[in-house]
Amino acid sequence: MRLSKLVGHRYKERPGEAVLDSHAFLLRGAYARQVANGIYSLLPPGLRVARKIEGIIREEMDRIGGQEVLMPVVMPRELWEESGRYDAVGSELLRFQDRTGHDMVLGMTHEEAVVHLCRHEINSYAQLPFMVYQIQTKFRDEPRSRGGLIRVREFTMKDAYSFHASQEDLERYYMECYRAYQRIFARVGLPEVVAVLSDTGMMGGKVxxxxxxxxxxxxxxxxxxxxxxxxxxxxxxxxxxxxYPEEPLPLEKVHTPDKKTIEEVAAFLGIEPRQTAKVVFYDTDEAGKLVVLLIRGDVEVNEMKLAKVIRAMPVPADEAKIAAAGSVAGFASPMGLDPKHCRIVVDQTIAGSGNLVCGANEHDYHFKNFNLARDLPGMDMVDVAQVREGDGCPQCSGALTLKRGVEVGNIFQLGIKYTEAMGMTFDDEAGNVRTPIMGCYGIGVGRLVSSIMEVRRDEYGPKWPLSVAPWQVHLNALRLNVEEVNTTAERLYTELQDAGVEVVYDDRDERPGVQFADADLIGIPIRLIVSERNLKNSQIEFKRRDTGESGVIPLEGAVQTVRDWIDVALAAINTTAEDISAS
RNA sequence: CGGGGUGUAGCGCAGUCCGGUUAGCGCGCUUCGUUCGGGACGAAGAGGCCGGAGGUUCGAAUCCUCUCACCCCGACCA
Structure with a gap:
């Protein structure tokens, strides 16, 4: 590629809308342009990185037996009604009508499509297991996109779906995929990506x-x-x-005029928030009952965890609902509520502390010295507390810390949610009709582009790992009006390409500073510089953006030298990937 | 959906409060010349429906109403 012809102009000023450095580089380096909120076009460098990532994903998916397919972006409403998700999923599923008024959706994930595709192609246990995958555009009408390509509405995703005759086989394959993912992330230059336990959200499934x-x-x-x-x-x-266990003291009603929040009550009574119990109301659990959650005053509710307990999405209840249940907002007590109309859920933090302050179900009154075992006996404990920095580790005696991260991929043991709902079956060895068990596995391609840029960069631009760099070599020629510089650079450009090297050649008659700044922004790992100065010694200069090395090499044999560098660097990346997935 | 902010040249911004010739500045772009190892210098140029619609006014980038888009925080989120 000749830089003089590369579409997309680079600029030096940071765009106003960029908050992340990777977002600024994405725009400054002409990798992508925003078309609308969360919708981007990719320019050649951005697309080339994405394609490199896709290539690595394909290799690793094929390696674990994946078969590439392509499913549609647009699907009819009926398909999503089969799984129940047409109604279950919120407004992030973009619904629209076609010319005839038929309801359609834009695919945000493809479980329905893949079951539709496979259910009539499979009828015997002998055909299981199998995995199909695609690299396809997804659309999710996110209420809030941000961060360049980190979180967008339209994006490219690799999504894979596996089908199994047994849970054991799913678990075996799940681990295979887990290791394939480790290799993929290491190969795109992010060996530090870690797998964490996660929520299954709207996907369903357990693990x-x-x-x-x-x-x-x-x-x-x-x-x-x-x-x-x-x-x-x-x-x-x-x-x-x-x-904070304490010897129980007698329950005592205290006047707390207008003190509604935990902070107000604690301050009024001269105690810590941890010495209180708060009651939070949600509308409603799966049976339609008002949920009355009792949790220690200093602890936040983790609504994801609560959702699993009440098997419904927790929606905070309004004051009317609270009053209808016989309670008083701001002065709520778990005691004396009618279990016919509400479901009392007690977080385990309540059991661990004694003599707590809680509401009295009466305006301007609280109780002191609430003790669960005495005052509300026989309750089952649940864990719906939001973990905080410094809490004890559930596995050892250590303390927990909180960190931020980008989710670049995920894997789910889906189970039979979709295959059962959509009537996919197979005959097992004994001739019984059974339902295949599914797994699904996603990787966000565009998100990876931005994520790599975010963690592999310096103040001047991205430092692309060689495996995903838009080009492998960046060739600079200083002073094109010097005949020898010009002809040498042109010759190197041709010979590098003939040697199979992906090279971008800055053939513009720009000053060195301009050329170098652009080179940094494009972020190619290997830079070669042809100049009059070094040609006098029959040498050319190199600078490795990935390793930081720089120096001169003989012009004679330079192409082979560079070819070897590339091979060595790629081999090293692949070795790292194998080591990580084997460990 | 709630709160806040911003829309002026390809990019970054000033001008808006307090209405008044031809709407500026820097970067980038074009031409010429001088330069040439980390975003050069001089000269001459091109480029604007001041987000959109309506209104007030002799006169609107500026004031009023409505609207759209984008950004940030929150809610939401495989």
Missing amino acids: AHEFILLTEAGEDTIVTCESCGYLANQEVATGRMQG
Whole structure:
């Protein structure tokens, strides 16, 4: 590629809308341009990185027996009604009508499509297991996209789906895929990506992992334990919270005029928030009952964890609902509520502390010295507490820390949610009709482009790993009006290409500073510089953006030298990938 | 959906409060010349429906109403 002809202009000023450095480079380096909120066009460098990533994904998917297919972006409403998700999924599923008024959706994920595709192609256990995957555009009408390509509405995703005759086989394959993912992330230059336990959300299923790149640019909160390596998304993380047991004192009603919040009550009574119990109302559980959650006052509710307990999405209840249940907002008590109309859920933090202050179900009154075992006996404990920095690790004696991360991939043990709902079956060896068990596995391609840029960069631009760099070599010629410089650079450009090297040649008659600044922004790992100065010694200069090395090499044999560097660097990346997935 | 912010040349911004010739500045772009190892210098140019619609006014980038888009925080999110 001749830089003089590369479409897309680079500029030096940071765009106003960029918050992340990777977002600024994405625009400054002419990798992508925003078309609308969360919708981007890719320019050649951006697309080339994406294609490199896709190529690595394809190799690793094929290696674990994947077969590439392509499913549609647009699907009819009926397909999504078969699984129940047409109604279950919110407005992030873009619904529209075609010319005839038929309801259609834009695919945000392809479980329905893949079951539709496979259910009539498979009828025997002998055809299982198998995995199909695609690299396809997805659309999710996110309420809030941000961060360049980190979180967008339209994006390219690799999504894979496996089908199994047994749970054991799914679990075996799940681990195969897990290792394939480790290789993929290592090969695209992110060996530090970690797998964490995650929530299954709208996908259903039981076991799921997210592959997380730890970086402050991320918007997922990850709970880790430095001493034992525990890793989990905060949405599912558990922790040991310190308890404050006390010898029970008699229940005592106290006047607390206008003190509604935990902070107000604690301050009024001169106690810590941890010495209170708060009641939070949600509308409603799966049976339609008002949920009355009792949790220690200083602890936040993790609504993802609560959702699993009440098997419904927790929606905070309004005051009318609370009053109808016989309680008083701001002064709510778990005691004296009618279990016919509400479901009392008690978080385990309540059991660990004694003599708590809670509401009295009466305006301007609270109780002191609430003790669960005495005052509300026989309750089952649940864990719906939001883990905090410093809480005890659930696996060892260490303390938990919170970090930020970007979810670059995920894997789910889906189960039979879709195959059962959509009537996919096979005959087992005994002739019984059975339902295949599914797994699904996603990787965000564009998100990876931005994520790599976010963690592999300096102040001047990205430092692309060789395996995903838009080109492998960046060739500069200083002073094109010097005949020898011009002819040497042209010859190197041709010979490098003949040697199979992907090279971008800055054939513009620009000053060195301009050329170097552009080279940094394009971020190619190997830079070659042809100049009058070094040609006097029959040498050319090199600068490795990936390793930081620089120096001169003989012009004679330079192409082979560079070819060898590339081969060595790629081999090293692949070796790292194998080591990580084998460990 | 709630709160906040911004829309002026390809990019970054000033001008808006307090209405008044031809709407500026830097970068980038074109031409010429001088330069040439980390974003050079001089000269001459091109480039604007001041987000859109309506209104107030002799006169609107500026004031009013409505609207659209984008950004940030929150809610939401495989």
